[in-house]
Amino acid sequence: MTRIISADLTPFGRRDQDLITLCAEASHSTVRKYHDLIDMVIVSNSYSGEYCGISGLNSLITTRLSLDRIPSVRIDNTSGSGGSAILMADSLVRSGLAECILVVGGEKMTEVPGKKSTSIIASLLNREERSAGATLPSLAGILAREYMKAFGATRESIASVSVKNHHNGTMNRYAQFQKEFSLQEVMESRIIADPLRLLDYCPVSDGAASVLVTSDSVAETASGEGIQILGCSQSSDSSAISERENITSLKAVRSAVSSVYSKTGLSQDDMDFAELHDMSTILEIVESEEAGFFRKGEGWKAALEGKTALNGEIPINTSGGLISKGHPIGATGIAQATEAYFQLTGRAGGRQVKAPETGLAVNMSGFGNNCTATVYGVVR
Amino acid sequence: MTRIISADLTPFGRRDQDLITLCAEASHSTVRKYHDLIDMVIVSNSYSGEYCGISGLNSLITTRLSLDRIPSVRIDNTSGSGGSAILMADSLVRSGLAECILVVGGEKMTEVPGKKSTSIIASLLNREERSAGATLPSLAGILAREYMKAFGATRESIASVSVKNHHNGTMNRYAQFQKEFSLQEVMESRIIADPLRLLDYCPVSDGAASVLVTSDSVAETASGEGIQILGCSQSSDSSAISERENITSLKAVRSAVSSVYSKTGLSQDDMDFAELHDMSTILEIVESEEAGFFRKGEGWKAALEGKTALNGEIPINTSGGLISKGHPIGATGIAQATEAYFQLTGRAGGRQVKAPETGLAVNMSGFGNNCTATVYGVVR
Numbered sequence: 001m002t003r004i005i006s007a008d009l010t011p012f013g014r015r016d017q018d019l020i021t022l023c024a025e026a027s028h029s030t031v032r033k034y035h036d037l038i039d040m041v042i043v044s045n046s047y048s049g050e051y052c053g054i055s056g057l058n059s060l061i062t063t064r065l066s067l068d069r070i071p072s073v074r075i076d077n078t079s080g081s082g083g084s085a086i087l088m089a090d091s092l093v094r095s096g097l098a099e100c101i102l103v104v105g106g107e108k109m110t111e112v113p114g115k116k117s118t119s120i121i122a123s124l125l126n127r128e129e130r131s132a133g134a135t136l137p138s139l140a141g142i143l144a145r146e147y148m149k150a151f152g153a154t155r156e157s158i159a160s161v162s163v164k165n166h167h168n169g170t171m172n173r174y175a176q177f178q179k180e181f182s183l184q185e186v187m188e189s190r191i192i193a194d195p196l197r198l199l200d201y202c203p204v205s206d207g208a209a210s211v212l213v214t215s216d217s218v219a220e221t222a223s224g225e226g227i228q229i230l231g232c233s234q235s236s237d238s239s240a241i242s243e244r245e246n247i248t249s250l251k252a253v254r255s256a257v258s259s260v261y262s263k264t265g266l267s268q269d270d271m272d273f274a275e276l277h278d279m280s281t282i283l284e285i286v287e288s289e290e291a292g293f294f295r296k297g298e299g300w301k302a303a304l305e306g307k308t309a310l311n312g313e314i315p316i317n318t319s320g321g322l323i324s325k326g327h328p329i330g331a332t333g334i335a336q337a338t339e340a341y342f343q344l345t346g347r348a349g350g351r352q353v354k355a356p357e358t359g360l361a362v363n364m365s366g367f368g369n370n371c372t373a374t375v376y377g378v379v380r
Numbered sequence: 381m382t383r384i385i386s387a388d389l390t391p392f393g394r395r396d397q398d399l400i401t402l403c404a405e406a407s408h409s410t411v412r413k414y415h416d417l418i419d420m421v422i423v424s425n426s427y428s429g430e431y432c433g434i435s436g437l438n439s440l441i442t443t444r445l446s447l448d449r450i451p452s453v454r455i456d457n458t459s460g461s462g463g464s465a466i467l468m469a470d471s472l473v474r475s476g477l478a479e480c481i482l483v484v485g486g487e488k489m490t491e492v493p494g495k496k497s498t499s500i501i502a503s504l505l506n507r508e509e510r511s512a513g514a515t516l517p518s519l520a521g522i523l524a525r526e527y528m529k530a531f532g533a534t535r536e537s538i539a540s541v542s543v544k545n546h547h548n549g550t551m552n553r554y555a556q557f558q559k560e561f562s563l564q565e566v567m568e569s570r571i572i573a574d575p576l577r578l579l580d581y582c583p584v585s586d587g588a589a590s591v592l593v594t595s596d597s598v599a600e601t602a603s604g605e606g607i608q609i610l611g612c613s614q615s616s617d618s619s620a621i622s623e624r625e626n627i628t629s630l631k632a633v634r635s636a637v638s639s640v641y642s643k644t645g646l647s648q649d650d651m652d653f654a655e656l657h658d659m660s661t662i663l664e665i666v667e668s669e670e671a672g673f674f675r676k677g678e679g680w681k682a683a684l685e686g687k688t689a690l691n692g693e694i695p696i697n698t699s700g701g702l703i704s705k706g707h708p709i710g711a712t713g714i715a716q717a718t719e720a721y722f723q724l725t726g727r728a729g730g731r732q733v734k735a736p737e738t739g740l741a742v743n744m745s746g747f748g749n750n751c752t753a754t755v756y757g758v759v760r
Contacts, residue, residue: 040614049503050429056458056504059619059749063506071614071636071750073464076454078436084453087477088468094475097467123429124436126443234420234451239439256451369439370451 002093003379004211005224006030007341009334012207012326013176019045019052019108019208024064026208026331027104031065034212037222040098041065041072044085044105045330048074050120051109061104070102078124079279080365081105082209082333083372087232089213099215105334106208117204121329124366126240137201139241139367140280141193147248147282148195151297155195157304159186161281162199162323164309169320171350174335176205176326200281205326209334211341219379227344230266230358230375233259239369250283252371253290253362260360260373261292268292271375272356273343274314275336277364278321284308287362288316291373310351318343318351333363333372340376382473383759384591385604386410387721389714392587392706393556399425399432399488399588404444406588406711407484411445414592417602420478421445421452424465424485425710428454430500431489441484450482458504459659460745461485462589462713463752467612469593479595485714486588497584501709504746506620517581519621519747520660521573527628527662528575531677535575537684539566541661542579542703544689549700551730554715556585556706580661585706589714591721599759607724610646610738610755613639619749630663632751633670633742640740640753641672648672651755652736653723654694655716657744658701664688667742668696671753690731698723698731713743713752720756 010025017025023043031038043058054060058072077084082105089101109117122135147153163183169175181199189198212224219226235255238244244251261267268291276291278284285299293314294302302308308316319325319339322332340359342348358377365371390405397405403423411418423438434440438452457464462485469481489497502515527533543563549555561579569578592604599606615635618624624631641647648671656671658664665679673694674682682688688696699705699719702712720739722728738757745751 046435047429049427049500050435054503055426055430055456055500056619056746056749058457059504059616059746060506062616063619067616068618069616069635071616072457073468073614073750074456076435076456077438077452088453088472091472091475091477092468094477095471097471097474120429120435123434124439126440234453236439236442236447236449236451238448239436239443255449366436366439369436370453 001216002090002229003214003216003219003226004337004341005214005219005222005226006034006212007338009174009209009338010207011174012205012328014110015206019048019106020060020064022108022206022208023061023104023106026210027065027102030102030210030212037100037218038067038070038102040101041067041070042085042089042101042103043074044081044334045074045107046076046078046081047107047120047329051112077365077370079329079332080363080370080372081330083363083374086337086374087234087372090229090232093213093215100218101213102210103213103334104208104210105331107328107330108206109204109328110206114204129241136367138193140282141196143247144196144282150248153300156183157300158281159183160303161284162186165278165317165321165323168310168318168351169324172320172325175320175324176203177324196280202279202322202327205328207326207328207331209331209338211334211337225345226379227341228377228379230377231260231264232372232374233263234370234372236370237368239366241367250286250290250368252368253287256371256373257291260375264375266358266375270358271314271360272358273318273353274316274360275319275339276316276362278317278323291362315353318353336361336363344376344378381596382470382609383594383596383599383606384717384721385594385599385602385606386414386592387718389554389589389718390587391554392585392708394490395586399428399486400440400444402488402586402588403441403484403486406590407445407482410482410590410592417480417598418447418450418482420472420481421447421450422465422469422481422483423454424461424714425454425487426456426458426461427487427500427709431492457745457750459709459712460743460750460752461710463743463754466717466754467614467752470609470612473593473595480598481593482590483593483714484588484590485711487708487710488586489584489708490586494584509621516747518573520662521576523627524576524662530628533680536563537680538661539563540683541664542566545658545697545701545703548690548698548731549704552700552705555700555704556583557704576660582659582702582707585708587706587708587711589711589718591714591717605725606759607721608757608759610757611640611644612752612754613643614750614752616750617748619746621747630666630670630748632748633667636751636753637671640755644755646738646755650738651694651740652738653698653733654696654740655699655719656696656742658697658703671742695733698733716741716743724756724758
């Protein structure tokens with residue numbers, strides 16, 4: 001088994017610092033305490049070249065952290081990079097190749113104009129769909145329309161996800177928005193891809209997050225309080241969205257979650273909270289179904305009825321999610337792990353779920369092109 | 381233990397095909413035969429965004445290969461990406477998270493003008509050295525000057541590495557140059573960074589290579605002839621070259637090689653061939669010392685005396701190395717593995733080493749910022 005014995009992140013948002021500095025900021029507290037134990041550094045980042053004109057980011061970060069002797073690598077899976085980085089770290093520790101891995105994820109995106117940023121991210125789409133003008137936000141718009149048509153979901157139910165996540169974000173001092181938004185404000189915000197509006201989407205963000213993934217034995221000699229990585233699975237779907245059977249399904253999410261449940265012997269009923277990949281409100285709803293929390297086509301009702309609120313049946317995105325916390329691509333999956341760490345060690349402050357024992361994180365790359373599902377638990 | 385049961389590559393050089401097509405070309409023979417066994421795809425690539433305007437490369441490749449259901453990830457460590465990808469694959473298989481991983485490395489670099497290409501690669505240097513005008517080729521020039529001064533090496537000895545590698549490349553149908561060059565031609569080629577000339581460097585290349593990394597049990601049920609990954613280690617050094625004690629040492633290489641020897645219980649004397657990271661002639665010489673084949677300061681004599689030739693004590697870069705075969709960044713470490721596969725299964729044609737049992741591959745990122753050393757062996 002592997003553990004996370006330290007976790008930290010930077011405030012997300014528009015930051016003056018450069019990418020390397022942000023990654024260092026998210027890692028300093030861990031490195032100060034555990035530098036002698038660290039035997040590998042994994043950097044989760046997708047777009048250091050496109051946004052910052054930097055390559056070899058992992059080496060630049062180890063040098064900045066005075067960890068020159070520590071081997072490092074960069075892992076990329078676009079928005080799902082963090083989940084894949086944790087899966088790799090978990091595997092390296094299980095294989096015995098490493099015992100104590102600093103996993104740091106970061107992205108610096110706000111220096112580039114919004115339109116150019118959307119186009120950089122759209123470079124993950126296949127050529128035909130990209131030339132047809134598809135972008136990630138426009139695909140979410142199509143998904144929302146199809147979902148509403150198929151299941152009779154109301155526009156309000158979708159917008160309610162944004163209201164909830166912004167509410168949760170008010171209690172997270174790392175969140176980009178720490179501000180409530182009403183249903184009306186969400187539904188009257190600027191239109192992006194009909195029926196979705198600005199506040200249905202995550203913002204463009206700078207930020208970094210880090211966790212220390214260790215073997216049980218390192219965790220036991222180190223003094224830090226830890227959580228366990230009970231299991232981690234990754235699944236895939238076609239990168240050609242138009243070739244999928246049904247845009248209202250996210251096969252990679254369903255498959256990754258079902259695989260991690262079977263690997264851990266747990267089910268949706270055992271989860272005390274979940275961080276889902278809410279690049280857009282509608283994605284949280286569909287993922288809440290694919291993760292087994294609600295039946296297909298009923299996620300919207302659950303959202304509307306408050307079942308996914310902090311005090312609901314299954315609190316989803318207690319951190320504020322991507323929508324309120326922000327979405328610096330390479331940092332996102334790692335920030336989900338930091339939220340699991342905060343929740344499971346009772347450090348989540350105003351957004352603390354009551355005595356949680358296990359939690360799920362779902363981190364998607366592209367538009368569900370790949371997905372990792374990770375189950376975290378308290379140390380037993 | 382893990383094995384490689386299939387290996388292939390594309391011809392390296394200036395290719396008309398795009399990056400995804402090259403990666404598919406290198407993978408087709410393996411995928412056709414083993415598609416039902418593959419449970420993970422790792423893509424080794426550094427610069428798909430910078431050179432090709434593509435992100436999410438791993439998903440685009442799995443879709444092209446009709447492997448949509450297979451989870452995938454991109455691993456980057458600049459020039460050392462391939463070695464790190466194999467280390468990750470080895471670890472995923474050892475941990476039991478995967479059993480049969482297609483590792484495909486590729487880069488498409490020739491569409492960008494040479495000067496811009498050098499500047500893209502220089503983005504891995506730290507900010508101060510980059511602003512001072514340092515590039516990877518210029519650092520190699522400094523290293524050559526310092527090495528000659530420190531150890532009395534002759535210019536001819538350094539150039540002889542290029543002659544040898546181009547000779548080896550004439551027997552490799554995948555090599556970018558399949559052409560002999562005389563010592564005089566090397567020493568009279570266009571000056572790049574005094575004392576090094578054009579033919580002291582690897583060219584800019586397009587190309588891809590792939591290997592199938594499997595568990596012993598998958599290898600035994602599958603029909604392919606295999607080789608073993610006996611061990612793989614990665615080490616690191618400062619990314620700030622000017623802060624290293626001594627530019628004539630490559631600490632990451634020494635440390636990675638010494639670690640893999642100790643892990644496998646083997647030594648330099650057990651190696652029957654080695655693929656070293658000859659981004660420049662001088663680097664092969666220094667690495668041949670760091671790998672333990674020759675004493676510090678004596679690699680140049682060994683090169684001059686033919687000890688590293690095909691019929692020498694320790695044949696180095698039988699494939700032609702980066703200098704003759706080409707250096708499509710993300711493909712290079714994987715192409716080293718394909719050469720080990722060809723040599724150890726007796727498929728290396730005119731450049732076949734006589735009945736080799738073990739071989740070493742050294743794959744460096746940056747200017748020795750990270751290094752993986754991998755020992756391959758025949759199946760016993």
